[in-house]
Amino acid sequence: MSSGPARAGAASPRRAFRTPKVVLVTGVSRYLGAHVAARLATDRRIDRVIGVDRHPPSEDLGDAVEFIEVDLTTPESSKIISSNRVEAVVHLAVAADRHAERAAAKEQNVIGTLQLLASCQQAPDLRKIVIRSSTAAYGASFRDPAVFTEDTEPQETPRGGFARDVLDIEGYVRGFRRRRPDVAATVLRFAPFIGRLANTSLTRYFALPLVPTVLGRDPRLQFVHVDDALEILHRSVVEQHPGTFNVAGAGVITLSQAVRRAGRVAVPIMEGGLSAAAGMSRGALDFSLDQLDLFVHGRVVDTARLVREFGFTPRSTAAAFDDFLAGTGSGGILPREAVALAELGILAGIRAARSALRGRA
């Protein structure tokens, strides 16, 4: 039960809170990490933002973020944290990767987190840690309730590699909370990201003209807009919100609905065939078991705790998806306007036919 340690940890760090002066952000070579670091750097309450990753950042982080190239799977991070007197760590180097890089991704996710938490445990100045997790932590089972709260335990271990990583990571964080009750730990379970600029396997999927889906399954999906995720991450650092939180847009859209709204056409495929197809045509279609689990079972979370604690309501799933569609520009092969036009055409045709018939009668 994740809430137990979370609440226990909540009591002590909350009383004497001040904004951390030095913040370390991991995973800054990726979109989310880069934007969180840049955003924190503009916050005047924070003196220094240090960004780390094992690759140099793909986009310019700006002058305000100090970049250090570190492989998190080594104990190097320990030196950086202690020598810079880091007070808050934002761990975003947790990511789902494509099939081919699975082993490397697992190494980064699991060993990287383990090493980072070990470094954090020995850092006397550290007062806060924020971890990126995922709603994949709830697993995928037919015996799952329709809506997950933060206290729902997974019924079955998920098939997907990323989901397993997430479960491992949350386990390490629980251990960390026990050993360092003075450090406020915030675990954010994000729904899949979406938005105008997001480029994830899911957004690439919805950009396909014909979208493969699982035959006989229409999962309920939830997304979180990237901008809202940034806001939540920012608040997690400059405010005090220990605990585990679901981060998602309220409401639900089903996969078929999302495909239709995107003007795409769904191609239902047998579940077995889909994983085989995904394995063969990787590259064009990076489809992992994580995604397959999502597309069979769907995933909906309760965000009441987030909204209560952060005083911030992420835009709804439908609104986030609309924003993503607005960003992609093209209306797909079945655009809304064409359908509306066809409707008017058919209606006019039927009316004309009817009045002709009636005229004859």
Added chain:
Amino acid sequence: MSEQFDAGVAVDRTRAAHPPVARPPRLRAVPADGANPMAPPVDPPAIAEPEPPVDVWDRRVASALAFLRNRLTGDYQVDEFGFDQELTDGVFLPLLRRLYRDWFRVEVQGAENLPASGSALVVANHSGVIALDALMLSVAVHDEHPAHRYLRLLGADLVFRMPLISELARKHGSTLACNPDAERLLGSGELVGVFPEGFKGVGKLYRDRYKLQRFGRGGFVSAALRTGTPIIPASIVGAEETYPMLGNIKPLARLLGIPYFPVTPTFPWLGPLGLIPLPSKWLIAFGEPIETAGYGDQADDPAVVFNLADQVRETIQQTLHGLLAQRDAGEAEPAVDAEPGDGTGA
């Protein structure tokens, strides 16, 4: 999709014998057969039709097309359990209503016991091999209740394991029978329908008809207690005879991973024809609500839970006997309800 939907729109009161599809070329035939007493003054005198807005068929075609457009562009709402109200109103209910009115000729008593607003837990007996009784109960609640409320059914995990069926069930408003879902639905003021007998009820033999099976662990009672929701016992007579189950081929059931493999007079002998339910006469009675407001802290007390579960079970069993006697008496007279029950247009 399209003919499904046409059924939805056209079903209001064309006669059962009529195919539900009524495309424009057929239009003149519909008023001409005089089945609809309201139609003749409007249509046959071809002079009185210059105004398209009052033309009922024009409206139906237009709304059918608008519905199709909404479906095609994903322009509809689904709640967090997957309930699709537009699809339920436009497709599921009209199709089920056919079965409800014309095939099973369902009669409902005690609909006033269902609350006009707020949550209630409808607990019913379960029978009939496939869960037709659950679907008919949802039609009864929607159609006979003045507020036309939707009954949110709780289903076994087998339902949600099966492709297609699982999605139809979710769109119809069902969800998994588990306490978190039940409490979430009740907490948001929904009418929830549950069948505590589960597979023991639907999979029992014909000779055990109308004998209520064990009520599981009483999880439904604790959900009601925790949310302070009244329990409404519902008794369904008629579903037992739809598929009289004479035997159960257990090895085959194990092989297929299903709880039972039914043998009825028609199944599996007649193949798919055996899937047609026998047209039994149905009675559904909603009993008086059993209040649970004072018990909130006793939701985990097995004694309280089992007592309440027993009380509900007894009520349903007694009512079943009463309804059976009533139906036998009613059927002694010649079929009375063929015409009078017909004229509604909902």
